Amino acid sequence: MAKLFRAVIMGPPGSGKGTISERIAQRFGLTRLSSGDFVRENIAANTDAGVLAKTYIERGLLVPDHVMTRLLLPRLEEMTRHSWLMDGFPHTLAQAKALNSTCDLDLVISLNIPYETLKERLSERWIHPASGRVYNMGFNPPHVQGRDDISGEPLIQHDDDKPEALVARLRHYKDVAKPIIDLYKSKGILHTFSGTETDRIWPYINSLLSTKIPGTLQADTQCIPMP
Numbered sequence: 001m002a003k004l005f006r007a008v009i010m011g012p013p014g015s016g017k018g019t020i021s022e023r024i025a026q027r028f029g030l031t032r033l034s035s036g037d038f039v040r041e042n043i044a045a046n047t048d049a050g051v052l053a054k055t056y057i058e059r060g061l062l063v064p065d066h067v068m069t070r071l072l073l074p075r076l077e078e079m080t081r082h083s084w085l086m087d088g089f090p091h092t093l094a095q096a097k098a099l100n101s102t103c104d105l106d107l108v109i110s111l112n113i114p115y116e117t118l119k120e121r122l123s124e125r126w127i128h129p130a131s132g133r134v135y136n137m138g139f140n141p142p143h144v145q146g147r148d149d150i151s152g153e154p155l156i157q158h159d160d161d162k163p164e165a166l167v168a169r170l171r172h173y174k175d176v177a178k179p180i181i182d183l184y185k186s187k188g189i190l191h192t193f194s195g196t197e198t199d200r201i202w203p204y205i206n207s208l209l210s211t212k213i214p215g216t217l218q219a220d221t222q223c224i225p226m227p
């Protein structure tokens with residue numbers, strides 16, 4: 001049987017991870033896992049990890065590694081027979097090492113987007129919290145202002161997209177991402193895409209994945225559950 005396919009998409013806040021992973025999921029049939037959505041679901045459900053995570057996210061800080069791995073790794077263990085694309089995890093070298101000891105990644109996409117572009121996009125980002133659908137007042141506005149296209153429910157802005165938290169998040173990203181990028185580069189699985197527009201980057205990602213994914217979507221390898 002063909003091999004499963006596991007990929008990670010990395011990039012600073014606003015770099016288009018969510019937008020691109022949605023396109024990849026639709027085009028290639030991978031299950032998209034969003035670490036940000038997963039944290040927010042836990043906050044909404046008031047789980048212990050969610051309550052803890054909220055205190056960091058509100059300040060634009062990364063959630064500590066042990067909280068993130070406790071949230072994410074059990075989710076991956078449920079996915080042993082699926083191909084998936086993980087958005088936003090790992091965020092630190094410790095998370096990358098924890099992921100590494102759980103399963104082998106086939107490919108890592110790293111988005112390299114200029115700082116000014118990120119700031120601009122995030123100030124215009126609006127979300128439908130129930131579905132995770134993302135809008136941008138310039139790039140992909142909702143049909144009716146302030147309302148989700150499908151449900152008609154109100155859109156919100158994440159607390160951590162507001163300017164106070166944003167500057168801190170962007171500053172942190174560079175420092176924490178460097179060792180992870182070096183790690184994946186040394187494994188020969190890193191692919192970096194640079195630019196200011198998702199629509200220009202997408203064709204390159206699409207053609208890369210077209211060469212990597214065919215025939216890999218049936219189960220015969222497994223993630224090993226963490227002890």
Ligand SMILES: Nc1nc2c(ncn2[C@@H]2O[C@H](COP(=O)(O)OP(=O)(O)O)[C@@H](O)[C@H]2O)c(=O)[nH]1
Pocket residue numbers: 011012013014015016017018019020121122124125126134135136137138139140196197198199
């Ligand atoms: N103007 C513009 N906005 C974009 C582009 N690509 C994505 N966006 C928007 O930028 C914001 C951040 O994108 P998102 O996919 O959420 O990035 P993430 O934080 O890396 O997951 C969202 O509001 C997107 O709709 C683009 O090429 N141009």
Ligand SMILES: Nc1ccn([C@@H]2O[C@H](COP(=O)(O)OP(=O)(O)O)[C@@H](O)[C@H]2O)c(=O)n1
Pocket residue numbers: 011012013014017018035036037039056057060061062063064068087088089090091092095160169
């Ligand atoms: N591995 C992760 C993923 C998310 N997070 C936190 O969750 C927030 C939202 O995650 P997200 O993936 O929606 O962030 P964006 O990069 O899409 O803006 C981040 O800004 C972090 O505070 C984290 O600390 N560690």
